[in-house]
Amino acid sequence: MIKYSIAAVAAASALLTAACSAGGGAGPLVAQSNKAAKSCAPAPNKVASDAIPAWNSPVGFTGALYYNPTASPVTVESVSLIGAHNLVLHKAIVYQTRREQNQLAPANGWPAISLGSDQASWARRQPVPGAVIDPDPPNAGDNSHNSYQVVVDVTAKTPAGGYAIGQEVSYRQGSTVYTVRDYSGYAISPPGGPMSGTRCQAYWNAISTAWQSS
Secondary structure, X not given: OOOOOOEEEEOOOOEEEEEEEOXXXXXXXXXXEEOOEEEEEEOOOOOHHHOOOOOOOOEEEOOOEEEEOXXXXXXXXXXXXXXXXXXXXXXXXXXXXXXXXXXXXXXXXHHHOOOOOOHHHXXXXXXXXXXXXXXXXXXXXXXXXXXXXXXXXXXXXXXXXXXXXXXXXXXXXXXXXXXEEEOOEEEEEOOOOOOOOOHHHHHHHHHHHXXXXX
C-alpha cells in the first residue's frame, strides 16, 4: 500500500445526512461523511508520490462520499465549494467505490490522485457535469454501499494556502433538481513538518468553527 504524507483526520463514525432539495423537500442522495473528516495538503510537498511540486499545484480532495438509495439514477450537474477561503475549484469528477472498497486517498496531487485506487474503477471515472450515480439498496448495510466519491480539483490563490468547509452538489433525478451538502473540510497549507507545522491545525480549527454555524 502506498504511504501518503498528506495530513488527514476523520471522526470515529461518519454521520449519514439526507440531502435537501432546492425546493425544500428531501432529495435521494445520502452524504456519508458529513462533518466527519478534514484533510490538509502541504504545498509544495517534497514527497514525490504526492505530486504537489509548488504552492499553486492542483490538489485533489476526496472526502465526500454519497450513495443513492432510490430506484432511479441521478445525474450530477455541478459541484461547488462551501465556505471557500483562498481556494479555487477547477473541476470535479465522480469515482465509484464498489462496496466502499478501493477508496481514493483523502488528498493528493491531482495527477497522482489515482495512486492506490482500483485502476479499472479509475478508468470509469465520470466528469461533472453529466456524471451518473446509480441506485443502491437502502438496506445494503455498513460498508456495503456502492458509494461514489465526488473528487474536487483545487488550487490555492496565494502561497498562504486556504481552506473550504465542504462541497455542494447539484443533481437531477427525472425533472427535479436537488442540492446536497457534504461538510468534509479541505485545506492547502505552506510546507512544514508532518502536519505542516501549526498551519494545518489553524485551518482545521477554522473548519470546525465554521461547521458549528453551518
